Amino acid sequence: MDAAIAGQRDAIARTRAPVEQLRRTTEALVRYFLDHRRESLVTIRDSAAADDADLPRILERRHPYRAGIEDIVERGLDMAVFAVDNSKRASLVIVEMCEAAVGRFYPDGEVFGDRVAFTYGEYAVRIAGVVPRRGRPDPRWPPEFRPLALGIVAAAVTSDSACMTVLIIGASVAGVSTAQALRKRGFQERITLLGEERHQPYDKPALSKDVLAENLPGNPPTLLTKQRADELDIDLMLGVRAEDLDLRRRRVQTDRGERLTFDRLVLATGVTPRTLPTSRELTGVYTLRTLDDALALRAEFDRGPRVVVIGAGFIGAEFASAARARGLDVSVVEAQRVPMAHLFGERVGRILAGLHPDNGVALETGVGFDRFADDGQGHVSGVVLADGRTLPADLVVVGIGARPATDWLESSGLELGDGVSCDAGLRAMGVGGSRVYAAGDIARRHHPLYGKPLRIEHWTNAGEHAEIVAADILGQQTPRAQVPYVWSDQYGRRIQIAGRPAEGRLSALRGGIANGTMTAVYADPAGTAVGALVVDDPRTFMSCRKAIASGADVGGLDLGPVAV
Template sequence: MSFLIVGASVAGTRTAIALRQRGFAGHIALLESEEHWPYDKPPLSKDLLADGPDPDVPRLLTPELAAELDLDVRLGVRATGLDPARRVLVTHTGEEFSYERMVIATGAHARALPVPSGLAGVHTLRTLDDATALREALAGRPRVAVVGAGFIGAEFASAARGRGLDVTLIEALEVPMSQVLGDEVGREISSIHTLHGAGLVTGARVERFLGSEQVEGVVLADGTEVPADVVVVGVGAVPNTHWLADSGLPIDGGVHCGDRFEVDGFPSIFAIGDLALRRHPLLGVTARIEHWTNAGEQADAVAAIVTGAEPPSPQLPYVWSDQYGARIQLVGRPSLGELAHREGSIAEGRFRAVYTDENHKPIAQVSVNDARAVAAFRKNHRRGGSLVDLVGEQTPAR
């Protein structure tokens, strides 16, 4: 059997490696539009932006490992079309690749603001080239504005403050992260910015950028001007499905797939990682999950399914974020429950909030600098434990 994997980031490379580890002996081709050997993304907004000597690029796959695993890696090859009836994929050069089974792992790209820019100094942060350009820009000690106070914007702001730069975050919501964490916890978590000397403007919409060739600032809808030599726009990600537009695959804000990651109506094609839209077996909702761990877990599950093994048990979504020396960890989907318990604070350097469902069972948790709380939450969730089991009697449930 021949396997074609499109997109060689964490979902794609981990599928190839897991297939070999699970004994798949057929041909595996891995197509990637970037020229770089596959690299990992989380360090791009963390170690790669920190002051100091140039850090090593974190590789997901090297030429040596690819040779050892007999992977046919094609870099700089962009998929532009797919004909599932003929089982043929077409690339930007017109080359055709046929397949028996395929994994779509083309992930997502950074969402742009609906505001014209074209100015030097306005960046997004998704790829190694983006991070390299930003690292160079930060070395010039610019004034920094960050549009969007989600995880990527927050990590960039933290890296810039780590270099002692003036940083202002501009957030459209009244409370950063409130759509994910709720108002109370969103307010607590985002207080980390002001605690570390960054400016935070909320409920603010970007009207336009200042400058003719080089950006000089950001103008907000209320007329406020935020001066800046570097602007990072971190307002979410859009799935890379444009190349599938004429394929007939079910695409609607992601590629729809089923329990076993087979694209709905196309059983020889799997979709995994940031672009896969699927009913989560533990959450009971259909969602794309843009987390590193999720992409790796799905890759391994597909490799198991293809090789006839039992796929690993599904896990709750998990994401971490490193900001100002603190590690924030989120398990589950807080928006599917109610805030039931909180302890500690950002100012104290340790914090935890637990969310429960309608049966008062913990279903999500956000914690700061508390790895043991994550392990305890997972264990409690597996056992179907109560809030008291998790946090003890002394803490008032609300």
Template structure:
């Protein structure tokens, strides 16, 4: 393994490259990124960037000197266009090709578009630095923002916009925002927080079309016929893995690039981060996790396995994510989607401080903490990692 190509100048891609160098890889290391920026952090896009607390210069994951120290063949501002696995080459959009012994795909995801929304002024998605700055510059007191989709991105943007005195309406097709992931109780609690802060939340209804005037958005028309006037619209209806460029490669793609427990997709080809769907033996299922911490951990695990194949270990993390909603931090450990049951294990939601447990089958598979410090949740993370019986979870001592 003398030539490693990382496609995706993302947190996952950068962490993988750093770990390879740190553990002794001294061969040719190429990193390809379709954006012109060096690797940067995306979670602040819906928080500090939109509120104006940070400028884009605060997003860089590493100082320029640290990137230079990696001795990368860095190809920024050019997208990967295809893979020839027989020849072990990656084709780039500028017509060039790059050879590899090992290919690491870290291309992440892109926002799912709203039908007919492309090219209309005032219609936004949120994935890149440019997306965030464009939306930030439109937010101001009295302006009307309609957000289609009340998931984590939608609710984080709603919170940031309310801090700037924007009139915000959230449109959610489900009966309860966030309930599919974090359960009805936690979803109801967070919905109440947003309503207390003045966010208008419409549930159980879909956005049908965008109204325009003078080539700019003027409103969102709902399926039930209502029209929501808008100066700006954010489309936050989920994401799509960036795998289109891999068509014809023969790689298995189904809601992400399918991998085994070692992040391996095919001989010489691996995937990390948001684009990867891999088998997590701790939970006994495939998962694709769009969380910053998991992306970095997967990159480090892959580098270790590539350089120590005789001692390779499956990647079996307890995923972690957080979301900031106004002054409150919500954090979760484990795998919450598809849970069968949830219950408050500590605290009281009515007091704004609670820990909720989640189960799939007989085991505790995740916990969600609202208004608690990270340290207070650490013991519960351990309980998830140990596959604690769900029946015993409620009797665990509350952290000090």
């Protein structure tokens, strides 16, 4: 790139090109600054021997002409005239703009390093002729070359609106929804969406439900087809994993060696399942997080295995339900004495846990995991409990929660701690985080409704985050915060939760699992509804959800007779 810069500078100085030639050169260089992906940099590097007249043609063939480029060049020329007529006043403006230009662009370091970037910024200042060098304008740059410098600077300082690159890491619900929300809200520039899995982006709740069902085809709903991605002009990169984030250069390195630059970055990598010791050393032991996991488990079902599920949370309970629906022998192991008591209290926790034995599933509570037993050939043969008992098993699913997928961000300078720490607008906190957002399960947001940082692993939360991020990037009004909502399907029952039951105490309870429907409402010390759990009663659930959103008193809910 040093050679390319020198070649361009020498060609201009040698030919003393007229304004029109300068205009074409400016146009090519502006397009380069606006479109600084690695491919552009390689093109510039490989065309180092080309003269300034060939450069626009080369770039035109490689990258389509961008709308608005002529306006940017014209603006640069107008600024040059302004600088000549008002040099003293303009000098301060130009210096600020050049500093912004230098600070804004950090392309691929292997091709166009920091030293060259800063040098180019200095060139722009000197070409403009308004900043003295040792008290005098740089004699190497005559006044007629000012349009070139000012065009570059104009492109840089207007790049946020003229050509912004939004890079989204994670083809999750949050990642895909963010890309779609940007387009829906009018964003017209580049969006690159990177996903680690090779599959088209899909809806993950189906993994523990429909994908495992015998009477369904095993395909989760697709969030973004290739055709739709093309229609929305979203650059979809699948089967690619992000491995490093350099905030100073504003680039992400992938496992394929690519360095993707960005103007705005959205982190939507979700969570990683927690595992148990030696779980990766044996076949037949799984977690359930990806489509490949679900398809492998579906295939395991056909062999009629004895199943043990470790963890009685939502994922574990839903998988146990799916396995039992296939007629398999299933045991669930839970370290807590009462499953999910930390979320819903012991009374409701016991009622929900009763779904397992009611449907023929053995439930072991208050006992921990000790180790896996194997058959001597590397396959699991059982689960040894902390009390010494062994549960026979040919298939084990570990569902003991998940942790935010932030390992690759450890050296980035972002503030990490149970996810990426964010403000209310989901802007990441930490050194260099002003252009970075987090969305979905990975985001630990200062929640406006609760006045404290929260990380919420809900499907609907991902969609809400997408709208917030898109609005903030575009400078639009932030959408109103929503009451958290999640659901779970177990043994043919629909369990819906609104708000945060753990923030209050059980205040009203109607019905029960045996009676077909159940409603549990939670309130703070003042009696205000803060959470609800409802089984198979959509109408009552909507009433509870509205009451939580409005801060209504639990007594105002028409629940009829209650038992507490």
